[in-house]
Amino acid sequence: MRVTIADMAQALGLTKSTVSRALNGYPDISSSTKLRVERMAEKMNYQPLSHAQAIKTGRTRSLGLVLQLSDHDAHRPFLAEFLAGISAGASAKGYTLTVASADNHEHLIETFRALLRDGKADGFVLPRVMSEDPRVELLRHADVPFVLYGRIKNADGCCWYDIRGEDAMRDAVLHLAGLGHRHIGFINGGTQYSYADIRLQGYMQGMRAANLTTHPDLISQNAVTLQEGQESAKQFLNSGHPVTAIVCATDVAALGVYHAAAEQGLKIGEDLSVIGYDGIQEGAHVHPSLTTFAVDNRAAGVQLSTLLVQRITGEPLENLRITAPASFLQRGSTQPPHHRT
Amino acid sequence: MRVTIADMAQALGLTKSTVSRALNGYPDISSSTKLRVERMAEKMNYQPLSHAQAIKTGRTRSLGLVLQLSDHDAHRPFLAEFLAGISAGASAKGYTLTVASADNHEHLIETFRALLRDGKADGFVLPRVMSEDPRVELLRHADVPFVLYGRIKNADGCCWYDIRGEDAMRDAVLHLAGLGHRHIGFINGGTQYSYADIRLQGYMQGMRAANLTTHPDLISQNAVTLQEGQESAKQFLNSGHPVTAIVCATDVAALGVYHAAAEQGLKIGEDLSVIGYDGIQEGAHVHPSLTTFAVDNRAAGVQLSTLLVQRITGEPLENLRITAPASFLQRGSTQPPHHRT
DNA sequence: TCCCTTGCCGAAACCGGTTTCGGCGATCAG
DNA sequence: CTGATCGCCGAAACCGGTTTCGGCAAGGGA
Numbered sequence: 001m002r003v004t005i006a007d008m009a010q011a012l013g014l015t016k017s018t019v020s021r022a023l024n025g026y027p028d029i030s031s032s033t034k035l036r037v038e039r040m041a042e043k044m045n046y047q048p049l050s051h052a053q054a055i056k057t058g059r060t061r062s063l064g065l066v067l068q069l070s071d072h073d074a075h076r077p078f079l080a081e082f083l084a085g086i087s088a089g090a091s092a093k094g095y096t097l098t099v100a101s102a103d104n105h106e107h108l109i110e111t112f113r114a115l116l117r118d119g120k121a122d123g124f125v126l127p128r129v130m131s132e133d134p135r136v137e138l139l140r141h142a143d144v145p146f147v148l149y150g151r152i153k154n155a156d157g158c159c160w161y162d163i164r165g166e167d168a169m170r171d172a173v174l175h176l177a178g179l180g181h182r183h184i185g186f187i188n189g190g191t192q193y194s195y196a197d198i199r200l201q202g203y204m205q206g207m208r209a210a211n212l213t214t215h216p217d218l219i220s221q222n223a224v225t226l227q228e229g230q231e232s233a234k235q236f237l238n239s240g241h242p243v244t245a246i247v248c249a250t251d252v253a254a255l256g257v258y259h260a261a262a263e264q265g266l267k268i269g270e271d272l273s274v275i276g277y278d279g280i281q282e283g284a285h286v287h288p289s290l291t292t293f294a295v296d297n298r299a300a301g302v303q304l305s306t307l308l309v310q311r312i313t314g315e316p317l318e319n320l321r322i323t324a325p326a327s328f329l330q331r332g333s334t335q336p337p338h339h340r341t
Numbered sequence: 342m343r344v345t346i347a348d349m350a351q352a353l354g355l356t357k358s359t360v361s362r363a364l365n366g367y368p369d370i371s372s373s374t375k376l377r378v379e380r381m382a383e384k385m386n387y388q389p390l391s392h393a394q395a396i397k398t399g400r401t402r403s404l405g406l407v408l409q410l411s412d413h414d415a416h417r418p419f420l421a422e423f424l425a426g427i428s429a430g431a432s433a434k435g436y437t438l439t440v441a442s443a444d445n446h447e448h449l450i451e452t453f454r455a456l457l458r459d460g461k462a463d464g465f466v467l468p469r470v471m472s473e474d475p476r477v478e479l480l481r482h483a484d485v486p487f488v489l490y491g492r493i494k495n496a497d498g499c500c501w502y503d504i505r506g507e508d509a510m511r512d513a514v515l516h517l518a519g520l521g522h523r524h525i526g527f528i529n530g531g532t533q534y535s536y537a538d539i540r541l542q543g544y545m546q547g548m549r550a551a552n553l554t555t556h557p558d559l560i561s562q563n564a565v566t567l568q569e570g571q572e573s574a575k576q577f578l579n580s581g582h583p584v585t586a587i588v589c590a591t592d593v594a595a596l597g598v599y600h601a602a603a604e605q606g607l608k609i610g611e612d613l614s615v616i617g618y619d620g621i622q623e624g625a626h627v628h629p630s631l632t633t634f635a636v637d638n639r640a641a642g643v644q645l646s647t648l649l650v651q652r653i654t655g656e657p658l659e660n661l662r663i664t665a666p667a668s669f670l671q672r673g674s675t676q677p678p679h680h681r682t
Numbered sequence: 683t684c685c686c687t688t689g690c691c692g693a694a695a696c697c698g699g700t701t702t703c704g705g706c707g708a709t710c711a712g
Numbered sequence: 713c714t715g716a717t718c719g720c721c722g723a724a725a726c727c728g729g730t731t732t733c734g735g736c737a738a739g740g741g742a
Contacts, residue, residue, distance in 0.1 A: 002458065004728060015692050020730055030690060051392040051401060051460060052728035055697045060392060062439070062461075069425050080420045084410050087442040091452075096461050098403070099440045101428040111432075117343065119392060120403075120437050226626075282623075285567075345698060356722050361700055371720060393698035396727045687740075695732080702725080709718075 003046045063090050064121025067101040077280050078297040085301020093309040109138050123312045125304050129194045147308040150194050159320035161303040166202030168293040168326040172247045172275040173206025179336045181245040185218035187232045189249040199249045229256025244337040251276035251283050273334040288332025344387045404431050405462025408442040419638040426642020434650040464653045466645050470535045488649040491535050500661035502644040507543030509634040509667045513588045513616040514547025520677045522586040526559035528573045530590040540590045570597025585678040592617035592624050614675040629673025
């Protein structure tokens with residue numbers, strides 16, 4: 001049987017109310033009895049039943065995550081790690097994770113509403129943030145805590161954890177420039193996502209810092225699949241510009257560059273350098289292996305759930321905006337131009 | 342504001358207790374008032390608060406899923422689809438999904454216990470069933486509903502949904518035999534999983550049905566990674582036996598066979614035929630594309646959550662054991678032996 | 683000494699449901 | 713006509729917590 005608050009009260013010779021207030025940090029409890037109660041809770045392994053608390057407090061110590069099936073392909077590579085991180089971080093704080101899914105756009109916010117109405121989640125983790133994100137609008141307006149995996153322009157009510165993709169893209173350019181490349185293209189990801197603009201800015205910044213000129217023909221947007229990355233690279237190579245290196249906002253696009261190079265008889269690394277971003281496993285298995293910036297999605301999940309719990313428990317927003325660097329993996333796909341090793 | 346049972350009672354001129362019993366199918370409610378209550382619930386969009394119910398009934402209308410981090414690599418390919426299916430099936434029945442994770446073996450059953458103790462889940466979905474599964478032991482002993490993705494020898498208290506891997510392996514052999522292959526090897530997956538024995542039996546059955554002889558040197562166990570698949574294939578090719586085709590219990594092992602073939606200068610399809618199982622995306626992108634048996638993990642998730650809800654609501658076990666066939670994808674990796682197309 | 687704070691805790695209401703118990707009116711058998 | 717049965721519903725206790733309110737004793741100021 002569970003040990004209830006009544007058991008605690010009896011064992012301590014107190015009433016339920018005193019025990020409850022002691023554990024919840026009310027000021028009208030003497031520090032001595034507070035300590036006594038806490039010790040007893042430890043000893044009896046007492047943990048209040050979250051459902052029972054929820055009916056009065058409205059909070060159930062559970063974090064919500066709503067997956068969008070429409071882009072489940074996009075989820076696939078990182079979902080397992082990410083989920084593991086979130087649930088690990090949540091359970092470390094005594095929270096559980098509630099996962100739901102929505103198959104289309106209308107169903108999405110309906111799913112959020114349903115979870116909120118039934119008190120299934122005290123707050124939400126929002127992966128794959130978009131520049132104009134209906135989830136953010138909804139939750140901000142409903143005054144429900146949430147935390148972003150990604151950053152957003154209008155930061156009202158937002159806290160986040162994010163990898164500094166702009167730094168990665170900048171460093172990618174500088175790495176290539178350091179190798180001697182002067183004509184460096186950029187294949188960006190989906191512009192509806194907030195990361196796209198950020199990474200583009202990083203590329204531009206890197207090009208400026210390296211005193212290189214950018215050209216619209218060597219900047220491509222919205223490559224979210226391997227095929228689209230391949231197509232973008234193909235256009236670069238056929239544009240008449242002497243491109244010798246390509247920075248990609250995603251690894252899948254970078255793998256597309258491999259295919260485009262193969263089509264044209266170019267050898268990755270020797271004839272065309274490529275840098276990706278994400279650190280997906282396939283990048284380690286292609287030949288030559290893909291130079292990239294790896295993202296630790298498990299760590300991101302841990303951070304996000306921790307932040308969300310802090311947000312729920314009333315921590316001020318300003319302390320809850322964290323960014324971290326990606327880790328550079330120098331591998332075979334980046335070499336000096338027109339040289340053979 | 343939420344509409345509570347008190348609102349319902351007032352609107353109907355009844356008491357809370359009558360409303361509650363009417364909605365829960367108690368026999369001492371006249372069919373007329375029962376109908377009236379149901380209509381009103383529909384009209385007012387009343388849904389009892391699961392947390393409030395839980396404190397008396399102990400059930401919270403939520404399904405549990407515990408991920409094992411130790412084999413998160415194994416989860417990766419199918420987790421997104423699977424999760425989407427489970428949550429879709431659950432929400433269709435008015436249930437939510439609670440996800441937790443455990444990093445090691447002891448922590449695993451501890452996680453189950455914690456979820457149960459706090460009433461976070463009314464039952465569990467168990468993916469990747471093992472022949473001797475501690476989760477099954479625990480839940481069976483605790484008399485908690487659960488459902489397996491996979492089958493198990495000791496079926497006491499077990500219901501399941503599973504793909505008939507034995508049929509797939511048998512058909513794989515028959516397909517190859519039909520093409521003219523007579524020396525067919527088998528690379529099995531992890532023997533701790535319950536599927537391994539099942540698929541091995543399917544292979545054996547197919548070989549018998551095709552009047553082919555098996556040889557221990559052409560049967561390998563425990564290949565769960567690409568590298569292990571590669572190693573197994575290498576041993577087959579160096580065994581002195583004239584193997585012309587290999588059936589694999591998993592696609593990743595099959596991709597390993599590609600590597601082994603490349604090492605030896607053999608062309609997949611022409612010199613060595615391969616069949617996989619799972620239907621992972623990479624199989625469609627390799628050259629030649631991998632003939633395989635595709636598994637719909639999203640559908641599996643839907644089925645499993647539906648079954649689990651039925652189990653929780655008292656459906657007898659016998660009705661809750663379902664299997665389905667994998668779908669054969671004939672692609673480029675299976676061709677007649679010693680022929681060129 | 684008296685009164686008024688203040689600190690600390692118990693009593694009881696409450697949250698939104700479920701479930702037991704008992705009672706009322708109608709029906710039916712005798 | 714009476715007494716027992718049955719169908720149907722209300723009253724109230726209960727589940728495991730939280731929160732409001734009030735009271736008692738100790739301490740401080742006048």
